[in-house]
Structures are given as structure tokens and as C-alpha cells.
Amino acid sequence: MVRNVRIEAVDAVPRPLIAMGHDYPDGHALPAHWHRRGQLISGATGVLVLATPQGTWVMPPQCGLWIPPGVVHEVRMIGAVTTQSLFLDPDLAGGMPGHCEVVGLSPFVRSLIAKAMDVPVEYDPDSHAGALMALLRHEMRQLPVQPLSLPFPANGALAALCRRFLLKPTVHATIEDWSGPLGVSRRAFTRLFRQETGLSFVEWRQQACLVTALPRLVAGEPVTTVALDLGYDNPAAFTTMFKRVLGASPRAYLKRSG
CATH class of the missing domain: 2.60.120.280 (Regulatory protein AraC)
Structure with missing residues (x-):
């Protein structure tokens, strides 16, 4: 070995x-x-x-x-x-x-x-x-891809906003919150974001919340704490998103993985 x-x-x-x-x-x-x-x-x-x-x-x-x-x-x-x-x-x-x-x-x-x-x-x-x-x-060559990636843009200003978001992710972030600092219209921002990441802003925001939540859950933090930190109104709303993306509730997913 x-x-x-x-x-x-x-x-x-x-x-x-x-x-x-x-x-x-x-x-x-x-x-x-x-x-x-x-x-x-x-x-x-x-x-x-x-x-x-x-x-x-x-x-x-x-x-x-x-x-x-x-x-x-x-x-x-x-x-x-x-x-x-x-x-x-x-x-x-x-x-x-x-x-x-x-x-x-x-x-x-x-x-x-x-x-x-x-x-x-x-x-x-x-x-x-x-x-x-x-x-x-x-x-x-046959391994199925899992939705646990978070693409970053090449655009420097947009990438800086992405990295800042990861420090305190929230489901309440809006396109206006991001397009304003970049000095572009909502339409221009939407087009730029998809060109740079391959995802819509809403899709990327959800992925960002998921990839930051998962390590915390594996480390033993309660679902309620993680969900509220991300801005979800209640743990059930977070669980619904988690199950839709990963096919199981946080508890079931962690049990299956561990």
C-alpha cells in the first residue's frame, strides 16, 4: 500500500x-x-x-x-x-x-x-x-457528475463579488445588489453573469448556499442554524432546496454519505 x-x-x-x-x-x-x-x-x-x-x-x-x-x-x-x-x-x-x-x-x-x-x-x-x-x-469514464461545483467568472470585478458573497452567503441577495456596484443594468448583468459562469444568478446563488452549507452540516452544525444563517425563513424551506438538488434531506444525505 x-x-x-x-x-x-x-x-x-x-x-x-x-x-x-x-x-x-x-x-x-x-x-x-x-x-x-x-x-x-x-x-x-x-x-x-x-x-x-x-x-x-x-x-x-x-x-x-x-x-x-x-x-x-x-x-x-x-x-x-x-x-x-x-x-x-x-x-x-x-x-x-x-x-x-x-x-x-x-x-x-x-x-x-x-x-x-x-x-x-x-x-x-x-x-x-x-x-x-x-x-x-x-x-x-462513467462516473455521474454531482451538483456540488461553484463556477467562478473570469471577469475580475464580478469574481470579487462572488468571493465576497461566499464569506456571508444569503438567499436574499438580488441582482440589483450586484449590478449596482458593477455599474451595469439588470439586463446587462444577467447576460454577463450567465456568459461568465454558465448559470443564472439565482442558480449560482443557490449553489453557493449549498456548497457553503454542506461542510457545516458534515461538521455537525444543526440544520436550523445553517438554514437561518443563509436567510431561509425556516429549516423546512432549506430542506426542500437541499432535497431538490441532492435527492435527499440533509439528515438522510449525511447518513447515506457517512
Whole structure:
């Protein structure tokens, strides 16, 4: 088992897929860095928050996070996190998403990843271990995307407003609250925001509230506290939004994930 070793130490090994694990304490932060290989990272406990200049992604327990080759990213751990990572040669990353994505992992895929953690770096491609890694390469291309990303605009002024919003997100924020500081009309703002993020302002606002709420919920904060902090009139309204996006109530989702 390869644990707590930097990928750079074994990156040159001529294998298409390399598996390794890492253990991180609560609050641990990895500064901006990048990998030559693409990385599919997953964890059984805690929450991983990944940030790039293009956006923010929140990976809850039992999910995965795909990071394409060469993408500069920062990582923050909420709760103790034990990660399992698959590093894919960039020449074989063509069938994977071209940008970071949180993905769902079925019990079958999670069991394959767990087995891969025991595979040595220089495995025999024609062995059982080689077959396991080949199967994982195929399964990686079929992983369903989860709505836990928050795209950031390239426009500097708009990006600054987005980052400020994340410090105190609220469902009551309006287009007028944002278009005024930018000095543009409501119509121009609406068009610019969708061009820059691919989402409407209302869709982005909801995603922002969701990705900031999830780490707090996993950390044990009550649903009522989180809901009221975000400006929801009551916990039921927050739960309705949460269930609509993630398919389960906060309590059921956390139970299923943990």
C-alpha cells in the first residue's frame, strides 16, 4: 500500500494508473499546486474543499472529485480526511471531464478503489492487479457528475463579488445588489453573469448556499442554524432546496454519505 507519498516521487513509473492514500487532520490545507497526471480523489470521512481560479468544489464523504492534469488547485480539509487517489496518465485522460467535477461513486466503484489501494506502484499490467486498474480506468469514464461545483467568472470585478458573497452567503441577495456596484443594468448583468459562469444568478446563488452549507452540516452544525444563517425563513424551506438538488434531506444525505 502506498500511503502519504507525494505523487511526484512515483510519477515517472510507466503505469497508466497509480493508486495511493493520504491521511490529513482536520483543518489541514494544501497550498496551490498541480499534478502532471489527472487525479480522482475520494474519502470515506470528512469534507474536502477544492478551489481553483475557475471555481470551488465541495466533496462530501463517499463522493469523488476529478482534477484534470495540470490544473492548479488548493485543498482544505474539514474534519479528519483519509483520501484514496487514482492518478491517471494525461495521455489517457481524454475520456474524462475537461474541468474539475464532483462525481458519484457507486459501492462497486468504491470497492474497486479500496482494492486498488493495495496495488503496488509497479504492478504487472498482465496480472490481476493490472486487470483491476484497467477496469477502474473504464469505470472512471462513467462516473455521474454531482451538483456540488461553484463556477467562478473570469471577469475580475464580478469574481470579487462572488468571493465576497461566499464569506456571508444569503438567499436574499438580488441582482440589483450586484449590478449596482458593477455599474451595469439588470439586463446587462444577467447576460454577463450567465456568459461568465454558465448559470443564472439565482442558480449560482443557490449553489453557493449549498456548497457553503454542506461542510457545516458534515461538521455537525444543526440544520436550523445553517438554514437561518443563509436567510431561509425556516429549516423546512432549506430542506426542500437541499432535497431538490441532492435527492435527499440533509439528515438522510449525511447518513447515506457517512
